[in-house]
Amino acid sequence: MIRVRFAPSPTGYLHIGAARTALFNWLYARKTGGAFLLRIEDTDLQRSTDESTRSIIEGLRWLGLDYDEELIFQSANADKHRAAALQLVEAGKAYRDFTPKAERADANVKQEIAERARAASATGTDHRSNPFRDLSPEESAARAAAGEPFAVRLKVAREGRSSFADAVYGAQERDYTEIEDLVLLRSDGHPLYNLSVVCDDIEMRITDVIRGQDHLTNTHKQILIYEALGAPIPRFAHLPLILAPGGKKLSKRIHGEIVSLTTYRDRGFLPAAFCNFLALLGWSPAREERAAAEATDANAEAQADEHASELMSLEEIVRNFSLERIHRNPAIFNFDANNPKRWTDDKAIWMNAEYIRTLPLADLLPLVRAELEAAGLWRAEFDGERREWFARTVDLIRERFYTLKDFSGQGRAYFADEFEFDEAAVKKNLQKEPRLRELLPALATRIEQTEPFTTETCEAALRAYADEAGVKAGLFINAARTALTGQSVGPSMFEVFYLVGRERSARRLREAVRFL
């Protein structure tokens, strides 16, 4: 049985790249009928916070990625990791390194690495030059017993190569000379990442490790640890990285909240839409040739069309998912920090709008309710006597919305009486025509007296009065739109009259005179 895991370190918000890794693991588990486990890699005590653990769990819940079995905290297993390292020392597969720990600043490690590499090649030393590597077991044990601090390093063979078949990147090889005797245990006894992941993955009986491509080269080291521990090696599948525009690294420091999953929740994304978008970043469904092959009847053709669509429910994605169709090239997450309309990837926004517009109304209603509640616009009657009205209103306005936020933003005038007037709209639709000062109150009266009050009768009343007053109906329509909603754009005006209601419509028409 397939067992996969998502193993984030709780050192900040849930990054969209990590969310995508979680999604792919989940998809694979659900596709194969396996288990999807969650493990929090909190071995870096300084940087790990409970808050980010909570945000990770919340983020997964929001996306709808439920995990099986119980949550594992890596820090709880530190003793086991330590024991494993010591056991490797006993077995002669690792050794104690008594070299005093070198202090280094996190900021310029990369530079230091390069410099040290240059220095090493100049002096002819290599990864295996550590004098403690070949210390006799007796002397090593004696020094340790005397209380001398030591780190534990894996003893990597001098010759040979490591190889594995990555499910995405194919055959991977690395010469042992490229792999240092990596530290398993710090001199303060703290187990390090590579050891911890391997030990935990063994204990959790993980069969397939699906993670970011940034771990591709380190996989060889981990395989060495599996081998030293005598454990079966899982299958690996590395996912292409998600990059910022220009092919640059996507980071919080330079790109801000755009990389945080919670941003999408907070800015009105539907989880299903975001999953759909994320799934297409680094993966694509197989073309349905079978549908084309039997496309003799119209039915099959329609089905083929449907399969060609990139809009897929989570269930459909699960059905189509396979490791084989994961891409190797990094995906660029496109956005423009300087353009509010393009604050995130165009396609993500389009997809969210598409979901808002096409979701069964009954599924959308609770989401809109939550948004209105958060904005303080929710009224009990929307779920009581005005239930029908609420559904019809949401159904009407959702057509041109992009995010859930729009329901409390642009849609505010439908749910509340206090709303903002767009300055440009006021100028264009109200102030351009001074005669509206007299016409608007009169129109209000006509609307008020319309009986019965329907979209059709409102339209008839408005057009009739426009004729009488000798103005174009468009003048009234546009003025009314701004008077009733504060905006210059929106749904068909007669629907708006009907939904805003007789009384409120008339009042708003009269009050609009204050702009003139």
Add this chain to the structure above:
RNA sequence: GGCGCUAUGGUGUAAUUGGUUAACACGCUGCCCUCUCAAGGCAGAGAGUACGGGUUCGAUCCCCGUUAGCGCUACCA
């Protein structure tokens, strides 16, 4: 510095695994519809597949090199 990964319009991807006028979606432009804005419909612009060599009758696809980006190379994860 060393090692690795990647390279198809602006972006995400497709191309029966070597044979297509290089396809689709988003975005963009124009037109239609229209009370506005969307949606929808129609029509377009935009890549000869990073560059240079090979192999082949034939390369987006296979090989080599270059370039660029990214990753790894920590007693970080």
